Amino acid sequence: xxxxxxxxxxxxxxxxxxxxxxxxxxxxxxxxxxxxxxxxxxxxxxxxxxxxxxxxxxxxxxxxxxxxxxxxxxxxxxxxxxxxxxxxxxxxxxxxxxxxxxxxxxxxxxxxxxxxxxxxxxxxxxxxxxxxxxxxxxxxxxxxxxxxxxxxxxxxxxxxxxxxxxxxxxxxxxxxxxxxxxxxxxxxxxxxxxxxxxxxxxxxxxxxxxxxxxxxxxxxxxxxxxxxxxxxxxxxxxxxxxxxxxxxxxxxxxxxxxxxxxxxxxxxxxxxxxxxxxxxxxxxxxxxxxxxxxxxxxxxxxxxxxxxxxxxxxxxxxxxxxxxxxxxxxxxxxxxxxxxxxxxxxxxxxxxxxxxxxxxxxxxxxxxxxxxxxxxxxxxxxxxxxxxxxxxx
Numbered sequence: 001x002x003x004x005x006x007x008x009x010x011x012x013x014x015x016x017x018x019x020x021x022x023x024x025x026x027x028x029x030x031x032x033x034x035x036x037x038x039x040x041x042x043x044x045x046x047x048x049x050x051x052x053x054x055x056x057x058x059x060x061x062x063x064x065x066x067x068x069x070x071x072x073x074x075x076x077x078x079x080x081x082x083x084x085x086x087x088x089x090x091x092x093x094x095x096x097x098x099x100x101x102x103x104x105x106x107x108x109x110x111x112x113x114x115x116x117x118x119x120x121x122x123x124x125x126x127x128x129x130x131x132x133x134x135x136x137x138x139x140x141x142x143x144x145x146x147x148x149x150x151x152x153x154x155x156x157x158x159x160x161x162x163x164x165x166x167x168x169x170x171x172x173x174x175x176x177x178x179x180x181x182x183x184x185x186x187x188x189x190x191x192x193x194x195x196x197x198x199x200x201x202x203x204x205x206x207x208x209x210x211x212x213x214x215x216x217x218x219x220x221x222x223x224x225x226x227x228x229x230x231x232x233x234x235x236x237x238x239x240x241x242x243x244x245x246x247x248x249x250x251x252x253x254x255x256x257x258x259x260x261x262x263x264x265x266x267x268x269x270x271x272x273x274x275x276x277x278x279x280x281x282x283x284x285x286x287x288x289x290x291x292x293x294x295x296x297x298x299x300x301x302x303x304x305x306x307x308x309x310x311x312x313x314x315x316x317x318x319x320x321x322x323x324x325x326x327x328x329x330x331x332x333x334x335x336x337x338x339x340x341x342x343x344x345x346x347x348x349x350x351x352x353x354x355x356x357x358x359x360x361x362x363x364x365x366x367x368x369x370x371x372x373x374x375x376x377x378x379x380x381x382x383x384x385x386x387x388x389x390x391x392x393x
Contacts, residue, residue: 017229027083032091039111046079047106048106050101052103093113102121105120106128142165163177163197170227171294174201177198217229262278275303310333311349315352347369363391
């Protein structure tokens with residue numbers, strides 16, 4: 001294999017001023033049943049930090065967000081705190097109640113083990129404290145709100161609290177956001193409290209919200225700030241691009257829907273982003289056609305700044321190419337990858353491409369350089385050695 005795996009980088013790079021924790025939030029040890037017994041005796045809720053050893057964000061949180069003298073004392077007054085390695089726990093009763101968890105997840109249970117509230121991925125102590133207060137309030141607990149929603153409650157204030165709770169738990173809330181916005185007069189959508197909800201409605205894209213923002217862009221910017229409005233438009237137009245790209249696949253670029261969308265890109269996005277969206281749309285429309293490779297080439301050479309993606313595409317091109325022209329294009333991709341960051345993986349890919357193009361002398365020099373980097377980095381390179389022998393033989 002000639003590709004470096006894609007790794008998720010640790011999130012949460014910017015920290016608020018938090019003292020070096022001495023684990024002031026007191027985490028209890030024992031079995032899940034013992035924790036619930038203790039909670040019942042002390043008449044407290046249970047807070048669970050659901051983590052895993054391979055989660056960098058979990059390690060970061062453990063070192064920073066679980067120790068502050070005053071808030072830690074207040075937290076311990078309301079909760080029995082407990083840590084669960086979600087990937088290795090042998091507590092079936094806990095797993096049944098907790099359900100699927102994304103690392104890091106923070107769960108709040110009643111003393112009898114009923115899951116009441118859930119959040120995913122906090123960045124600071126302030127957020128943890130705010131969410132713990134919601135967990136103590138039946139009107140803001142996620143799962144209490146879910147029950148009310150299922151029973152038909154559609155009051156605006158209730159819906160707002162429910163949507164925010166769903167979002168904090170990384171659960172889909174677009175349809176609920178649409179229901180909320182439809183209760184609010186259009187002229188009030190620009191108000192910050194409503195625009196915040198509109199921004200959470202993007203996944204289940206509806207044209208009327210984007211059209212209204214575009215028609216009243218200056219008012220939205222004045223109320224919510226340029227950055228927030230541009231972020232909304234960027235995400236909304238991206239969703240519209242996917243909808244139209246899929247609908248127009250194989251049909252070409254002469255439809256009114258295509259032309260109108262490209263016009264919106266040009267009018268409402270920075271030039272670089274407009275070009276990126278347009279080229280991506282073209283690639284989606286031509287996917288599976290003779291023109292697909294043309295737009296793939298444009299995307300990689302003009303819009304990709306990841307050496308990994310370029311290396312991946314070039315390696316795929318090595319085995320999937322239909323002609324010499326495509327191999328030469330793949331060579332340009334790998335050259336850009338090397339320009340971004342030279343390493344064993346992309347040098348090895350380039351050596352294979354050069355060999356397939358019949359450039360044995362260049363292929364040998366590149367393969368030997370890749371092998372030197374592999375030795376320096378203690379990377380297994382048996383296939384590179386085999387390539388060198390093949391070239392020499």
